[in-house]
Every structure is written in C-alpha cells, then in structure tokens.
Amino acid sequence: MNDIRSLPVMTGSDAQAIGFAAFNAVPTLPIDIPDGGFTLSAKTSEGRRITFYFGPYVTGGPARFVDIQYHDLATVPDARGAPAPVFDMFTIGHGDARAYDSRREEVIAKPSIAVILLSGPSDDDC
Secondary structure, X not given: OXXXXXXXXXXXHHHHHOOOOOOOOXXXXXXXXXXXXXXXXXXXXXXXXXXXXXXXXXXXXXXXXXXEEEOOOOEEEOOOOOEEEOOOOEOOOHHHOOOOEOOOOOHHHOOOOEEEEOOOOOOXXX
C-alpha cells in the first residue's frame, strides 16, 4: 500500500501556510499524493460520486496528470466499448472566458474524463 499522508481538515490559509494551495474560502483537506498511480474518491451528501486519478508518465513516478471522472450520469462506450459515464463541464479562463462548454452537446459528444496535465513545456519528460 502506498504511504498516504492525509492531514486534518483546516482553513485554506492554514493549508497554504504548510505548502498546499487553497481555493475559495472553505475548509480544505490537504493530502500528499504518493508516487505511482493513485485515486481519490469522493461522494457528496446526495451520493454524487467523483474520482481523481493521479497518474505518472513512468511506472512508480510522480503524478504528471489527473483524470477526473463523474460517475452518476448517462454512459457512452469508451475506447474498449465499456460503459463510461459522461458529464457536463466548462472551463473558465481570463476574464471569465468559457473556452469549452459541454452543456449544449449531444450525450455522445459529452466528456467522460477530464484530464488536467501537471506538467508544462519546460518539463523534460513530457
């Protein structure tokens, strides 16, 4: 089992003080993600489930991307034909610009996984 260090829920300011990022003025749960593949699974009070998979580019390496999947809506076939849940999402950029918004897409065109890259053009292993 990977060594997982989860700290107690704290204010965003307290999380920042120990090296984590904060987002909005709400309680924050800081978690050190271990190297190698790792999934965080969360559920709301209404039972809505979401997962965050932190994936490395090399076996056992540090996380370089995060796959986000929401599990409780319609499904479409994935690349192997298995059912994959789809969801609505939009991105927010400079000046509240919406570069992508899936809400008007047909179900088959909606995303089933959102990928956030944790590396940039200056990283050697991209």
